[in-house]
Amino acid sequence: PALLLYSNILQVEGAAVSLIASWSHVSVQTIPTCRGEELCLHQSLTGAQSLLAVAPAMADRGCSVPHWIKDGSVSTEALKAEVTSCTKKLCSSSSLQDQRDGSDGLFQLIILVWAQETRHARDAADLVCEEIRENGGLKCLLQLCASQDKDLRLSVIKALEQVMVSANRTYIAGHELFDYLVGVACSRDSLVLVQCGTGILENLFKESAETCQRLIKGGALEGIIFACRYSDAITLQHCAAALANCAMYGEHHSQRAMIIKQADHWLFPLAFSADSVVKYYALLAICFLAANVDLAEHVTRSGTLDLVLPFLNSQDPEEFVKTSPNHAHGRSAEWLSRLVPLLVSESEEARSLAAFHFAMETSLKKKQQRLHIFTDIGAVSYLQQAAKQGSHLTSRLCCQALATIDAPLPPYHCWDVVSWSMEHVRAWVEDIGLGGLAPAFPEHHVTGNILLDLTMEDLKEVGFQSRLKSKWFLERVGKLRCLADVSARDRDNICKLLTEISKDLAIYRVDFVRKGVTKSLLPFLTDEILTEIGVYSLLDRLKIMTAVGVYPESSGHDTPDRPSRSFVLSDAHKKKYDVFISYRRSTGSQLASLLKVHLQVRGLSVFLDVSTLGSGKFDDAILTTIGNCFNVIIVLSPNSLNRCLGDIRVQDWVHKELLCALDNGVSVVPVMDGEFQWPKEGDLPEGIRPICKINGVNWTHEYQDACVDKLISFLRLPPTSRKRSMSHTISYVPK
Numbered sequence: 001p002a003l004l005l006y007s008n009i010l011q012v013e014g015a016a017v018s019l020i021a022s023w024s025h026v027s028v029q030t031i032p033t034c035r036g037e038e039l040c041l042h043q044s045l046t047g048a049q050s051l052l053a054v055a056p057a058m059a060d061r062g063c064s065v066p067h068w069i070k071d072g073s074v075s076t077e078a079l080k081a082e083v084t085s086c087t088k089k090l091c092s093s094s095s096l097q098d099q100r101d102g103s104d105g106l107f108q109l110i111i112l113v114w115a116q117e118t119r120h121a122r123d124a125a126d127l128v129c130e131e132i133r134e135n136g137g138l139k140c141l142l143q144l145c146a147s148q149d150k151d152l153r154l155s156v157i158k159a160l161e162q163v164m165v166s167a168n169r170t171y172i173a174g175h176e177l178f179d180y181l182v183g184v185a186c187s188r189d190s191l192v193l194v195q196c197g198t199g200i201l202e203n204l205f206k207e208s209a210e211t212c213q214r215l216i217k218g219g220a221l222e223g224i225i226f227a228c229r230y231s232d233a234i235t236l237q238h239c240a241a242a243l244a245n246c247a248m249y250g251e252h253h254s255q256r257a258m259i260i261k262q263a264d265h266w267l268f269p270l271a272f273s274a275d276s277v278v279k280y281y282a283l284l285a286i287c288f289l290a291a292n293v294d295l296a297e298h299v300t301r302s303g304t305l306d307l308v309l310p311f312l313n314s315q316d317p318e319e320f321v322k323t324s325p326n327h328a329h330g331r332s333a334e335w336l337s338r339l340v341p342l343l344v345s346e347s348e349e350a351r352s353l354a355a356f357h358f359a360m361e362t363s364l365k366k367k368q369q370r371l372h373i374f375t376d377i378g379a380v381s382y383l384q385q386a387a388k389q390g391s392h393l394t395s396r397l398c399c400q401a402l403a404t405i406d407a408p409l410p411p412y413h414c415w416d417v418v419s420w421s422m423e424h425v426r427a428w429v430e431d432i433g434l435g436g437l438a439p440a441f442p443e444h445h446v447t448g449n450i451l452l453d454l455t456m457e458d459l460k461e462v463g464f465q466s467r468l469k470s471k472w473f474l475e476r477v478g479k480l481r482c483l484a485d486v487s488a489r490d491r492d493n494i495c496k497l498l499t500e501i502s503k504d505l506a507i508y509r510v511d512f513v514r515k516g517v518t519k520s521l522l523p524f525l526t527d528e529i530l531t532e533i534g535v536y537s538l539l540d541r542l543k544i545m546t547a548v549g550v551y552p553e554s555s556g557h558d559t560p561d562r563p564s565r566s567f568v569l570s571d572a573h574k575k576k577y578d579v580f581i582s583y584r585r586s587t588g589s590q591l592a593s594l595l596k597v598h599l600q601v602r603g604l605s606v607f608l609d610v611s612t613l614g615s616g617k618f619d620d621a622i623l624t625t626i627g628n629c630f631n632v633i634i635v636l637s638p639n640s641l642n643r644c645l646g647d648i649r650v651q652d653w654v655h656k657e658l659l660c661a662l663d664n665g666v667s668v669v670p671v672m673d674g675e676f677q678w679p680k681e682g683d684l685p686e687g688i689r690p691i692c693k694i695n696g697v698n699w700t701h702e703y704q705d706a707c708v709d710k711l712i713s714f715l716r717l718p719p720t721s722r723k724r725s726m727s728h729t730i731s732y733v734p735k
Helices: 002-011 016-023 041-047 051-060 076-092 096-114 118-134 137-144 150-162 166-173 178-185 191-204 209-217 220-227 233-249 251-260 263-271 276-290 296-302 304-313 333-344 348-367 372-376 379-389 392-404 414-419 422-431 456-461 467-483 494-501 503-514 519-524 527-533 538-547 585-600 620-627 653-663 686-693 701-714 719-727
Strands: 550-552 567-569 577-582 606-608 629-636 667-672
Touching (some): 096 118, 096 150, 118 137, 118 166, 137 150, 166 209, 178 191, 178 220, 191 233, 209 220, 209 251, 220 251, 220 263, 233 251, 251 263, 263 276, 263 296, 263 304, 304 348, 304 392, 333 372, 333 379, 348 372, 348 392, 372 379, 379 392, 494 503, 494 519, 494 538, 503 527, 527 538, 577 585, 585 606, 585 629, 585 701, 620 653, 653 667
16 A cells, blocks of 8 residues: 555655545545644554655656655755755746645655654654745745635645744744734635644644734634534644644633633533544643643533543553554654643643653653653653552553653552551651651551541641641641542442532542442431531531432421421422433534534533443433433434334433433424434334424534524523523634
C-alpha cells in the first residue's frame, strides 16, 4: 500500500490530497492535516512505511522519488532548493496558476516531509517551514489570503495550516493581516475551508496567552464552538484540540471566556464522540478548565467532567497511543510542562488525565530515547507526589510513568490508607510537615485504619497542643478518607452512590462500607442510624436522607397521618428534569449529545445517561428518573426501533424507556435522524405503538437551531423552564 500511495502521490500533480484521503479511508473533503510541529494528522501515512524506507523500492519499480531523498536520507540542500522553487512560483509570478502551483507545491512538500520516520519528521518539517518564512513565502501566503480567486484562497489556507510551527505562529501573530486571517479561518464557504480554518485556529491558540485573547476578541472562540456542531471527524478533531489549546495556553482570562461562551457545554458532544482523538482532547480541555478552582463549579454543572474517569478506566496508556496516528510524535517539552501542574490540582479528573498522558508520553519518549525531557521540565517530583497523594487510578498511572523513566516509586499510596502500617503513617505525617510529631504515631500503634478515626481528643495523646493545628490535621485526614479505596468490600456500590449525591459525602465512604450498609437498607436510614454510622453533620444527614427518598419528622408524636417510624417517603421535587433523552447507543449517541447541549444552553435541565449498560439487570434508577422528568425525547436514529420488534419480554433498553414514559404520562417527543424509517405500527409492541402518532422533529444537521426551536415548542415545560428557554439565544451566527 505504501508503494502505491507514494508513487501515485509523486506522479499525479495535485492528487496528494485525494490519495492520502483514500488510503486513510476518509473522503476527499475530510483530509487529515498536520497540526504544526507538535501534532500531525498526516501521520496516518506512517501506518504503512515511511517515505525513506520505501524510496529504494520505489526507484526499483521505476516510480519517481523526490530528488531531496538521496541514498535513503533527506538532503538538506535539495530540500531547501525545492522550497525555494515553490516559493518563487508563489511570490514572483502574477499568474494565478503559478501562484496556485506554488501554494500546492508547498502543501504537498510538507505532507511528504511529515511522512518520514518519526525521529526525522520534526526536524525536516521545521527546516521546510523556516525556509518558507525566510524566503518570504509565509508573508506571501498571508497576503494571498485576500485573493478574490476562491481556488487560490483555499490553496493558500491549506498551505498555511501546514506551516504552523512555533516560529511561524509568532510571525503570524505579529503580522498586520492577523485579524484578517482569523476572519478567513472562521468562514464557512466549504467543508474543506472549515477543516483548514479550524486547523489554523487550533495552532494559533497555542502561540501565547496574549494571542489567545486576541483570537477570542476576533471571534475565533465563537467560530470554534459553532464548528462543534459539525459531524466530520477532521473538523471535530481540530475543534477539540483548539479548545484544549485555548484552555492550556490562554490562562485564566481565556478560560473564563470559554465558560462565558459555554464552551464547557459544547465540549460534551466532543467528549462523547466515538473518535478517540476528538474525545481525548475534549477531555483534556475540560480538565484544564476544572483545574481552575474559580471555574470548577461551572464546569461540574456542564456534565462533561463526568466523562473523564470512565474513559480513563477503560484505557491503557501504552495501547491508547497506538489507536491514532495523532499520538505518533508525542508532545514537546514546552507543551508537557504546561500539563505538569495538573498532577497536583484540586480536580481528581484533571490529576488522573494528566497522569494518563504522562504514562502515554513516557512510553513514546522511551522509544525516541528522549526520557531526559521529564527531568528537564521537573515532572518527576510531581509524578511522585501525585503517585502518593492521588486516587487509586492517578497513583497507578503515575507509578507506570515513573517505572518507565526508572525513577523511584513512593513508599506509600494514600488510596491504600486502610492498609497502612505504622511506618507508613509516620512517613505520611512527615510528608505533610509534622516531622516533630511523627515518631509519636508508631509509639501509639497508629495504623492507617486507626488514623482515619482519630478525634481531637486522640490527637492530644500524640502530642498535639494547638487546637487549630489539630483541626488542620483532621482536615488532611478527611482528604485521606475521600481517597481511600474500599471498592473490594463495597459490592453494592454505596461509595458511588454517596459521591453522586454530593462529592462532599465521599468522606463517609469508609464508614458506610465498614458498617456494611447496602442499598436495601437505604430506605430505612434514620437520623440516629446515620449518626451511629459516623455522619455527624446534620446537613450531610439531610442530604443523604433527601437523596434516598426520606426525610426526618419534625415531631416525634404519632398521628393517624404519620407512621411511627422516624421518616416518611418524600414526594417533594417529583419532577427533577425538564428533559430525559433516550437514544440507541450504537447509532444515536452523537445526536443525543448534541441535543443535550442545545437544550442546556437554552436553560433547560437535561438528563442523558452516559453509562454503558451491561447485559444484566436493567438499572431501575433510569426508570425512576424518567418518572421525574416532564418530557422524554426519543432519538430515532437508523434502525433504532428494530430491537423493539418482537421484544415480548421487554428486554430492550429503548423499549423499556419508551414504555415507562408512556405508562407514566410523561410527554414523549420523537426526533428523527438521517435515514430513519418508521416500522409498521402493527409490528411494534402494543405498549409503544402510540409513538407512531406523536408529532416529532425531523433533524436537519444544517439547520440545528431551527430544529431545536421547533423541538422546544413541542415540550411540556413548567413556566419557569419555558421562560428560561425563551431568554437564551445563540450569540454567534456563522459568516
